[in-house]
Amino acid sequence: MTLVRERRHQQxxxxxxxxxxxxxxxxxxxxxxxxxxxxxxxxxxxxxLSDLEKxxxxxxxxxxxxxxxxxxxxxxxxxxxxxxxxxxxxxIRHQVACEAEILKRVDSQFVVxxxxxxxxxxxDLCFVMEHMEKGSLYDExxxxxxxxxxxxxxxxxRVVRGLQYLHGMQIVHGDIKPSNLLINGKGEVKIADFGVxxxxxxxxxxxxxxxxxxxxxxxxxxxxxxxxxxxxxxxSGDVWSLGVVLLECLVGxxxxxxxxxxxxxxxxxxxxxxxxxxxxxxxxxxxxxSFVRRCLEKDWRKRGSxxxxxxxxxxxxxx
Numbered sequence: 001m002t003l004v005r006e007r008r009h010q011q012x013x014x015x016x017x018x019x020x021x022x023x024x025x026x027x028x029x030x031x032x033x034x035x036x037x038x039x040x041x042x043x044x045x046x047x048x049l050s051d052l053e054k055x056x057x058x059x060x061x062x063x064x065x066x067x068x069x070x071x072x073x074x075x076x077x078x079x080x081x082x083x084x085x086x087x088x089x090x091x092i093r094h095q096v097a098c099e100a101e102i103l104k105r106v107d108s109q110f111v112v113x114x115x116x117x118x119x120x121x122x123x124d125l126c127f128v129m130e131h132m133e134k135g136s137l138y139d140e141x142x143x144x145x146x147x148x149x150x151x152x153x154x155x156x157x158r159v160v161r162g163l164q165y166l167h168g169m170q171i172v173h174g175d176i177k178p179s180n181l182l183i184n185g186k187g188e189v190k191i192a193d194f195g196v197x198x199x200x201x202x203x204x205x206x207x208x209x210x211x212x213x214x215x216x217x218x219x220x221x222x223x224x225x226x227x228x229x230x231x232x233x234x235x236s237g238d239v240w241s242l243g244v245v246l247l248e249c250l251v252g253x254x255x256x257x258x259x260x261x262x263x264x265x266x267x268x269x270x271x272x273x274x275x276x277x278x279x280x281x282x283x284x285x286x287x288x289x290s291f292v293r294r295c296l297e298k299d300w301r302k303r304g305s306x307x308x309x310x311x312x313x314x315x316x317x318x319x
Contacts, residue, residue, distance in 0.1 A: 036209040038144070039154060040193070045074050046116050046128055058135075069129065078115065080276065081127040096125055100196045102171055110162030111194040112182055129192075132182035135187065141178055146252040149288055155181070155189050156246060156291070162191040163238050164306040172234035175214045176241035178248065214268055215242040215254060219298045223273045226231025227300065236300040239309070250288070251281060261318070287314040 046052070052069040054075075059066040063085040070076070083096055103114035103204040116149040120126065134140070137155070141147070147155075159181060166173055173180075173191060214222070214293055218240035220229035248254040262286040278296055280289050291314035294304035309315065 002128070005179055009098050021100040027061070045071055045076055048079075049118050049120070049126060052078070052128070052229070054080070061085075061094065069128075075130045079131045081129055083125045083127075085313040099194045100127075105169055105171070106166070107193075108162060108165040109188075110158050110165060110190055112190045113295075130184075130190075133185040134183035134187070135251070136179045137183065138178035140183065141252070142247065147249045149250065149285060152246055152249045152288070153314055153317045155249070157310075158189045159191060159242055159245075160309050160315060162304050163235075164310060166191070167235045167238070167306055174234065175213055175216070176238050176245060177213050178245055181234075181245070214265065215263060217254075217272065218242050218300065219273045220300045226273060227298065229300075232300050236303045239295050239303055239306065242301075243292050245281065246288075246295070247292055250284060255279070285314075287312070287317075290314065 045216050051073060053072050054079060055068045055070055057065060058068050058079065058121055061066075065082060067080045067082065069078050069080045071078070081130050100117050101153055102192060103117065107113070114130060115130065115172055116128040118126045139210045153241065159176070163173065163176075171194075174196065175193060176191070176212070180191065181189050182192045216231075218227075218237040220227040221237055244254075244256065255257050256275065261267060278293065291312050294309065294312070297303040304312075
């Protein structure tokens with residue numbers, strides 16, 4: 001979910017009722033509900049939604065809202081992601097069932113933890129997530145504009161370790177971008193939001209029906225015919241997205257098009273698929289340049305893997 005940070009006055013948690021389901025949709029939802037039922041609370045602190053008191057809205061987008069909530073019994077604070085269904089219910093529910101299945105499998109210090117999934121009487125789905133107090137990397141860049149290389153190195157190490165864990169679980173994230181990299185009170189960055197992620201089975205194309213955010217898409221996803229995207233496993237696409245994010249952290253703006261240039265679809269296609277020259281600031285260290293070039297190799301077959309990148313000097317700096 002694309003998060004847009006907002007300050008809102010405290011208000012009651014209201015879950016709207018969805019439209020009645022058609023018979024086919026109901027049968028499909030029954031299958032998805034079976035998946036969701038396997039994800040009960042994983043924390044003894046959370047027994048039901050009624051334990052949680054809504055404090056404020058911390059983000060919203062794509063048919064859902066994220067609230068900061070507090071457990072009435074323990075005073076522990078969490079993030080509550082509430083997804084509502086509309087006329088596209090069947091499609092969205094399929095996506096949510098995939099997300100829930102992924103969250104059920106994931107347990108890493110580099111990935112935002114899901115503590116429980118609840119479905120309400122009204123048909124909404126609620127994900128109780130670890131609360132990341134400092135917001136997202138997107139929020140941080142809005143305030144600081146640019147980040148020093150040493151800070152980018154620490155961020156890189158955590159994200160690459162998170163991707164190594166996910167890829168080892170055969171999970172392609174599919175939407176690595178600043179707003180999906182969250183920061184906790186200790187300053188630790190973790191990967192969040194699996195709304196467009198895929199679990200890879202054998203050689204199945206992990207990019208199928210997996211849109212993500214176009215500005216951070218790899219060439220093989222934007223133009224699969226030119227870059228043989230049909231044979232890509234999807235993991236290398238996460239690496240490309242990471243490279244774009246890191247370069248953005250250093251230069252202070254989306255790096256694949258010129259500062260002030262309108263990032264419309266045509267400009268993005270040209271920059272991602274046809275751009276010949278990768279512009280990295282002259283002030284950047286050789287290690288940073290090398291690392292980003294390994295991420296932003298247009299041919300996905302030649303792009304660095306997460307295992308290779310974890311051994312790179314840029315992520316192993318002694319601070």
